[in-house]
Amino acid sequence: EVQLVESGGGLVKPGGSLRLSCAASxxxxxxYTMNWVRQAPGExxxxxxxxxxxxxxxxxxDSVQGRFTISRDNAKNSLYLQMNSLRxxxxxxxxxxxxxxxxxxxxxxxxxxxxxxxTVSS
Amino acid sequence: xxxMTQSPSSLSASVGDRVTITCRASQDIRNDLGWYQQKxxxxxxxxxxxxxGLQGGVPSRFSGSRSGTDFTLTxxxxxxxxxxTYYCMQDYNYPRTFGQGTKVEIK
Numbered sequence: 596e597v598q599l600v601e602s603g604g605g606l607v608k609p610g611g612s613l614r615l616s617c618a619a620s621x622x623x624x625x626x627y628t629m630n631w632v633r634q635a636p637g638e639x640x641x642x643x644x645x646x647x648x649x650x651x652x653x654x655x656x657d658s659v660q661g662r663f664t665i666s667r668d669n670a671k672n673s674l675y676l677q678m679n680s681l682r683x684x685x686x687x688x689x690x691x692x693x694x695x696x697x698x699x700x701x702x703x704x705x706x707x708x709x710x711x712x713x714t715v716s717s
Numbered sequence: 718x719x720x721m722t723q724s725p726s727s728l729s730a731s732v733g734d735r736v737t738i739t740c741r742a743s744q745d746i747r748n749d750l751g752w753y754q755q756k757x758x759x760x761x762x763x764x765x766x767x768x769x770g771l772q773g774g775v776p777s778r779f780s781g782s783r784s785g786t787d788f789t790l791t792x793x794x795x796x797x798x799x800x801x802t803y804y805c806m807q808d809y810n811y812p813r814t815f816g817q818g819t820k821v822e823i824k
Contacts (some may be wrong), residue, residue: 631811632761639755639802639804639815639817640755640761640818641815642814645811654811654812656811657718676727690761696814702749703763703806704751704753704761704763704808705766707761707762
């Protein structure tokens, strides 16, 4: 079964750091672009970051550029999001999602985890 | 970044109704658009990919269409399990961008 399981969420003070993880199983992780998407309480979906299959290319939203770092370990079938300088507006459920990738071209998000909650508050 | 303008933000409909939701892209994105359904407390799920492709396992009452930079999700014969929030997302380039969402509620 194709599965993504996020972990690492929690309560952190403004200015603090947190590292999210996403464990993948049931598919060849190293072949797919992976993503983080978040959803603030009562709000819509916001794409946060993506990383290509080899880890050579990363993309970020303007709202997290310079504060968050996406990475992956293909040997461990794992995706990460290092979040620094956290702000109250980073409070959200963070979803890990797989991009359907064919011949190196990224398409839609076809598999999603259940999410992990990050709360930034003093 | 490409802006995705989704409308309406909410709608009320009855079981059996035909429902249409629209997303307009701020520039040409070819057919590079997906539609996602999200139920409360759950992760999103893709319904339509490449503007018109039906994802495996999704009922055929869901369909997508494109006219230029306007994209439409149609639900033909709304079912009780379809009451949810729907989002479009362009996958033409990075940064990826979502529409604001449309909440489909029971009339």
